[in-house]
Amino acid sequence: MLDLASPAPHDPRMISFILRRVFQSILVLLIVGLVAFSMFTFVGDPIDNMLGQERTDADIARLRAQLGLDQPFPVQYFRFLENAVQGNFGISYRQGRPVADILLERAPATLELAFVSGFLAIFFGIVLGVFTALRRGTVAANAVMTISLIGVSLPTFLIGILLIYVFSVELDLLPSFGRGDTVNLGWWSTGFLTWSGLKALILPSITLGLYQMTLIMRLVRTEMLEVLRQDYIRFARARGLRDRAIHFRHALKNTLVPVITVTGLQLGSIIAFAIITETVFQWPGVGLLFINAIQFVDIPVMAAYLMLISVMFVAINLIVDLLYFAIDPRLRT
Amino acid sequence: MTEMPVDRPDVIPPSRLRRAWDSDFAWSFRHSPVAMVSAFFTALLVLSAVFAPLLATTNPYDPASLNLMNGFTAPGTPNAFTGESFLMGTDDQGRDVFSTILYGMRISLFVGFAAVLLAMLIGVTLGLVAGYRGGWVETLIMRTADVQLTFPAILVAMLIFGIAKGVTPVEYRDQMAIWVLILAIGLSDWVQFARVVRGATLVERKKEYVQAAQLIGRSGFAITFRHILPNVLSPVLVIATISLALAIIAEATLSFLGVGAPPTQPSLGTLIRIGQGFLFSGEWWILFFPAVTLLVLALSVNLLGDWLRDALNPRMR
């Protein structure tokens, strides 16, 4: 009946948990790599794509050997992984430049946009979610909930067009496309340091963040209402604790446990949804690159984008898992 | 707990219809203005899409019925050359916007319903099997779901679209586009169904009615589909409704990005893509009406799903 198990500071379970997660992440990357590689192999003929109309059989054979296409499938896959790890994703069919160079030059634009909208989404999502849960049934909370449903139903691209119409076309306050002026910091070009760069960020980041914000907000609200129904909250009330302590100490922490997982996934989708926002605002990031690649069946770019984005997702998920571990003692012991 | 007196022959059991009307579910519907309004709009839009050929003034796909002279007619005002008047105006080629919306909605709704049906079939079946069978089957299905869930549905749909586009010969691409869209959106969305159905199946599997069926030797197939399936349908209905809204939006998004329905078969998304080009030159109606239609459609379905979730969730009562 007595269970005196005390938590060790460096529990081996924690190490095994992390190891398992890392192992799973690598597995995910290998599978995504396989998908990306299969695209190379089975979708269209790279030779067709790379050589023009005037080609000889000798040209084709030379290129096949050069690209290693005469090797068996597993060898090719291994080569592909080897190259991918070294950041070598081949040459864009369309632009004729190394894919890695194109991605690197475009990545800062997308990451800055994703960072700002992610922050907006999480901050306002949690604040509004807690507000609507605690003030359930009031006019203000109902209004926020109704607007949020419109937010969920409004496709991202329409929000973008709407914002452009109001703030660029009618009011002429903010730019409707592009990043504005950027400052080059070595290999990273940032829009944070110029006035026009910051102005250019406003509309795209609202567009991108709004949908995620409504999702996070609705999730926080649902979870919080669920937590507020729990026995330990009733017991906390029965002990006469103040509402402030009950809501923001007991309830909020329990709400955040499930919210963290989903928010991690949401952050991942911000990078993917950036494709839409970047198209609407002609934002020169990797998303715009990807959508153009799909239209022109530029397989190396598609594959590289897929790999890049999965590395980011896996990293985010790993961080989320560790956060989970930090916040929930039940996992630690 | 009180025992109800049931063995009284003088009490005639109410009819099926009467009981359905009296049920908590119907009661909740009758007392939710939001549910009724959104159900009305959903029904209105779906019906007008189904009967588009009867309602539309022109067939936008029939070049013979088009008059280029009618191009850019503003809503409600007669055209300067032909004197014809259009409720929602015309686009650059003189097509009646109202008619293109009706036909566009057909594509949007067809893709949406078909994609959700596909996702539901795959997801519910895999979820049931994973939940009831357990073991390596479950591990395989759920790990696949986890990996796919790591990637947002819209991205998966784009990839599937891209790959399908790569393997289809150029001359068939436009014809195949609609089916590719359905496949792409459907395959990107099955995970939601599978996860929820598996979760519900795990709960149901432990219930004693399942053991009562096992006791008399009913097969795993019969238990899964006859006993468990009817009990996991409530959450499936909720997800299907919300998925329908998401699928309609996903289709519109893909079409807007130019990787969906082709201009020869324009959906609402394609119409918005076309209309966007004229927004800055003042022809707002070409964008405005398809956009509003899309919003009303998605919002109605979403509101309906939101209400369903509350009405079917026993804890909320």
Add this chain to the structure above:
Amino acid sequence: MERFDMPDTLLTIDDLTVAFPTRRGLFEAVKHAALTVEPGEIHGLVGESGAGKSTIGAAIMGLLEGNGHIAGGTVSFRGEQISGRDSAAMRRLRGKTISMIFQDPLTSLNPLFTVGEQLTETIQEHLGLSEREAAQRAEELLTRVGIPDPKTRLDQYPHQFSGGMRQRVVIALALCSEPDVIIADEPTTALDVAIQKQILELIRDLTTERQVGVILITHDMGVIAETTDRVTVMYMGEVVESGPTAQVLGHPEHAYTKSLIAAVPRPEVKVRRFPQISYGGRETTFNIADLARNWPTIKPKDGPLIEARNLTKRFLEKGSLIPSMRRYFTAVDDVSFDIQPGEVFGLVGESGSGKSTIARMIAGLYDLDEGEVLYEGTRVSGADAQTVLDYRRDIQMIFQDPYSSLNPRHRVDHIVAEPALHLGMIPKAEVGARVAELLDKVGLGAEAGMKYPHEFSGGQRQRISIARALATQPRFLICDEPTSALDVSIQAQILNILKDLQEHLGLTMLFISHDLPVVRQMCDRVGVLKDGKLIELAETETLFADPQTEYTRELLRLMPKTDLLSKDGLADAV
């Protein structure tokens, strides 16, 4: 109603009515209830589900759920009315003056905060002590409620405590602010009997020591008899009887109290049938004897009907890819017994003792890791399809939870007919008549077949379960805790039906229960299980009179004492 308050009466409830608006009008969960609590006394509040006893507790605390509200009457503390105060005033009262203990210690504690954090927070809120003083006090409280090594325990999280220890923490939390009144809502229902006894003793000691007044809400007459000074009996929201415990239980005046007490299974005496004292139109007729006319009489072969040999079942506790890393938990460990034709064989044990697992192994729901099950001398575990089919046609099962044992999406006639149809035991044409007859005989009426399970109460659902089991005309019936989810008066009805089945149809039964008095009433022979092992097996009378193992003696000692209860209606004791 006239009241004569003693000068130091802590809590007075007068003419209290609590109402919940629903779509079908105002529902009064409590109607004109009155009771008082004195310092140092435990006042029991007893009743079956739906009696409104928990609602009274929530109303006192101002914690009514949803849109419930006090529609009439008052709650007063030391003569001052506290009902109807605003929420800020109620909050100041809660904890400081009146505290509460909930049923399930697992869900009463916040999983993300250490026990120490939850204690010091509450202490500081009410007593205004410094962090260090509060921690000191928290340690003293843990010591007082009997938690060893409190210094270490303060830094631990709730999930690191066992169920009983967790309920001690909950009690410590309720004591933090030195309240005058504690409301304990089914504080031991989720616990095993041994732990239940300790927790009740702790509550008893604290009541005397600190002179607090306790309202103990429970459905269990045994708990009332052993723990309380005074008792109030509730039925359908109304107080039907109130007074000193010995008087109310020993000489009940109200018909409902009488029927309730008569329905409690006694460990000390075996009755042929439970007395049915009709109250509030709850009597339902059933006529099992009629079924005997069409019941096939099969002369049993010599020897036991069921032989369980060396049954062993292991469950995977921790999975791993490497087989040697897997950890197993042995739920059933080398258990053997025989069941003779026409006998009721009981298996008894605490939760986790493996009794339900054995029932499922014999029913063929679980594969056996080791051992075998023989039916009339033929091995049925792992046998060929025909043998298994024959076995299935002869056995049936009644499950524990009437709310989960009937498929909610199937109609009742379909549920009752399914086993007989699937096993091909009655022609399709006759199914309707058979189902109608069975539903009629178990007291539901033939038209019950047209409805769905949710339209029936728990007791009625258990009758449907019995009808389903009888449809195949089985020879062997497995009853897995068939009444543990039911109120005591409904339990008496169901047990009577089972007794009739045995008497008129000559059914052989395996009866699983954690409740020794019930086992005493039902079984011919009993096996006692502990940690998956069968440690004692004897005739019921012998086991109760002369237990052979220390564990069985302990189980018998822990049984709630029912000496106080009136013996009325127990005349036909055997």
